[in-house]
Amino acid sequence: MPDQLKLLNLVHKELRFRHKAESTEKAYVYWIKQYIDFNNNKDPLEMGEKEVKVFLENLAITKRVTASTQNQAFSALLFLYRNVLDRELGKLEGTSRGGESRKVPVVLSRDEVTNLISSLNPKHQLIVKILYGGGLRISECLQLRVKDLDIEAGQLTVRKGKGNKDRLTLLPRVLHEELKNHLHLVKELHIKDLKEGLGAVEMPYALGRKYKKAAYSWIWQWVFPSEKISYNSYSERHERDHLDKSILKEPLNKACKNIDITKHVTPHIFRHSFATHLLMNGYDIRQVQELLGHESVETTMIYTHILNTPGTSVISPLDRIFKNIKKEKVDK
Numbered sequence: 194m195p196d197q198l199k200l201l202n203l204v205h206k207e208l209r210f211r212h213k214a215e216s217t218e219k220a221y222v223y224w225i226k227q228y229i230d231f232n233n234n235k236d237p238l239e240m241g242e243k244e245v246k247v248f249l250e251n252l253a254i255t256k257r258v259t260a261s262t263q264n265q266a267f268s269a270l271l272f273l274y275r276n277v278l279d280r281e282l283g284k285l286e287g288t289s290r291g292g293e294s295r296k297v298p299v300v301l302s303r304d305e306v307t308n309l310i311s312s313l314n315p316k317h318q319l320i321v322k323i324l325y326g327g328g329l330r331i332s333e334c335l336q337l338r339v340k341d342l343d344i345e346a347g348q349l350t351v352r353k354g355k356g357n358k359d360r361l362t363l364l365p366r367v368l369h370e371e372l373k374n375h376l377h378l379v380k381e382l383h384i385k386d387l388k389e390g391l392g393a394v395e396m397p398y399a400l401g402r403k404y405k406k407a408a409y410s411w412i413w414q415w416v417f418p419s420e421k422i423s424y425n426s427y428s429e430r431h432e433r434d435h436l437d438k439s440i441l442k443e444p445l446n447k448a449c450k451n452i453d454i455t456k457h458v459t460p461h462i463f464r465h466s467f468a469t470h471l472l473m474n475g476y477d478i479r480q481v482q483e484l485l486g487h488e489s490v491e492t493t494m495i496y497t498h499i500l501n502t503p504g505t506s507v508i509s510p511l512d513r514i515f516k517n518i519k520k521e522k523v524d525k
Contacts, residue, residue, distance in 0.1 A: 197226070197229055197234065200225075200229075200237070200277075201222055201225065201226065203277050204221065204222055204225055204272075204273060204277055205218065205222065205427070207272075207276050207277050208221060208222075208272075209427075211276070212357065213357065214353045214354075214355070214357050215332070215336070215353070216332055216355075217357075220265055220269065221268070221269040221272055221273075222269075223269075224265065224266040224269035224270065225237075225269050225270065225273050227248075227266070228244075228245070228248050228266075228269075228270055228273075231248050231251065232244055232248070237273060237274070237278060238278060238280075241274075241280075241282065241283070242282055242283040242284070242285060245267075245270050245282060245285065246285050248266075248270075249263055249266060249267055249285070252266055267285075270282070297495070297498060298462075298465035298469075298495060298496070299456050299457055299458075299462055299465065300462070300465050300466050300469045301454075301456065301458070301462055301463075301466045303470065305454055305456075306325055306463070306466055308452045308454075309321070309445070309448055309449070309452065309454065309458070310322060310325075312447075312448035312451055312452055313444055313445075313448055314444070317440070317441060317444045319368070319371060319372070319375060320334060320335075320417065320436075320440070320441060321441070321460075321463060322365065322368055322371075323337075323349075323364075323368070324460055324463035324464060324467075325463040325464075325466060325467050326363060326364070326365035326368065326467070327349060327362040327363045327364060327365070327467070327484070328362055328363075328464050328467035328468060328484050328485050329351060329362065329464065330354070330355070330460075330461065330464060331438050331441065331460035331461065332438055333351045333354055334417070335415075335417050335435045335436050335437075335438065335440070336352070336353075336415070336435055337349065337351075337415070337416040337417070338352075338394075338412065338413055338414060338415060338416065339376065339379075339411060339412050339413070339414050339415075339416060340412035340413065341416070342364060342372065342376075342416065343364065344364065344369050344372060344373065346364075347363065347364050347365070347366050347369075348361050348362065348363060348364050349361070349362060349363075349364040351486065352397075353397075354486045355486060358486060360483070360484075360486040362484045362485075362486075363484065375416075376416070379414065379415075379416065379418060380411065380414075382418060383411060383414050383418075386422075386433060387409065391422060391431055391432075391433070392409045392433075393408040393409050393428070393430055393431070393432045393433070394408055394413055394414055394415055394418075394432050394433055394434075395408070395425055395428065395432055395434065396408045396413065396428070408428070408432070414433075415433070415434070415435040415436075416435075417435055417436045418433050418434075418435060418436070419433060419434045419435060419436050419437070421433075421434070438460075441460050442459075445458050445459070445460070446458075464485070465496070467484075467485075468481050468484075468485055468493065468496045469496045471484075472496055472497060478490060478493055478494070478497065481493055481496070
């Protein structure tokens with residue numbers, strides 16, 4: 194039986210050496226662990242193409258995951274064998290694929306966004322306002338550092354977004370005072386931590402080794418720090434992490450029930466709504482693509498489909514019939 198912890202630590206280190214995004218790191222480690230557990234803790238070096246194919250087919254046939262999820266699992270195993278174990282996987286032709294699906298994003302109306310935000314407490318409100326105001330993913334928002342906010346310029350920088358790319362997006366001016374007040378409270382917490390011999394946060398890979406004291410500086414602190422201090426085995430110190438991605442799950446569910454929103458609302462819906470509402474306001478799709486950080490404009494095009502769905506720009510023939518009936522009654 195392999196030393197799973199040791200192997201996963203090697204995976205962590207190799208991913209960080211290659212500057213992979215935090216979300217990629219977590220996903221790859223998760224799938225590698227699932228693969229080992231699925232094969233009863235058998236050493237990956239004693240396995241190969243056959244076991245990988247069976248594992249991927251189990252995901253597609255038994256667990257019925259999507260093609261994108263199956264591809265992510267395969268990429269994780271490919272990384273394990275190629276970059277950690279220094280072994281190439283052979284061909285995997287004939288592997289059953291996960292279900293292909295291209296879902297139209299769920300979008301909130303402007304009134305629904307307004308009512309939802311009003312139903313949340315101030316801390317959750319600020320997070321949602323940034324998600325909707327700048328089109329951020331929840332992970333991008335919670336990983337913002339103080340230095341990423343340019344309040345006077347009305348913009349923020351998303352670091353290591355999807356595709357491991359940085360981008361600039363909007364920081365709504367209506368949030369400027371609210372953010373300043375929020376950062377004042379965060380700074381007080383940071384000063385308190387420093388007085389207690391703490392105050393460090395996780396640093397991006399090589400920077401943490403090069404600038405030892407940077408982790409304690411104000412500009413590197415999280416905009417949305419966690420209430421808890423945890424031990425980081427890589428930096429070998431206690432650090433304050435950012436809030437967890439689940440922070441909005443319960444508040445959004447409760448708010449939707451209170452104001453009777455029947456759509457499936459997750460934090461990502463505010464990013465979809467941001468893009469759709471910009472296009473409705475007449476902004477060029479290329480501008481929206483840049484703000485969202487999409488590599489291809491084809492990805493952004495999905496929001497134009499929403500604008501052209503029945504019930505928006507197209508008038509139902511039933512509406513036309515009843516409209517004419519009402520008009521005839523008025524004429525009589």
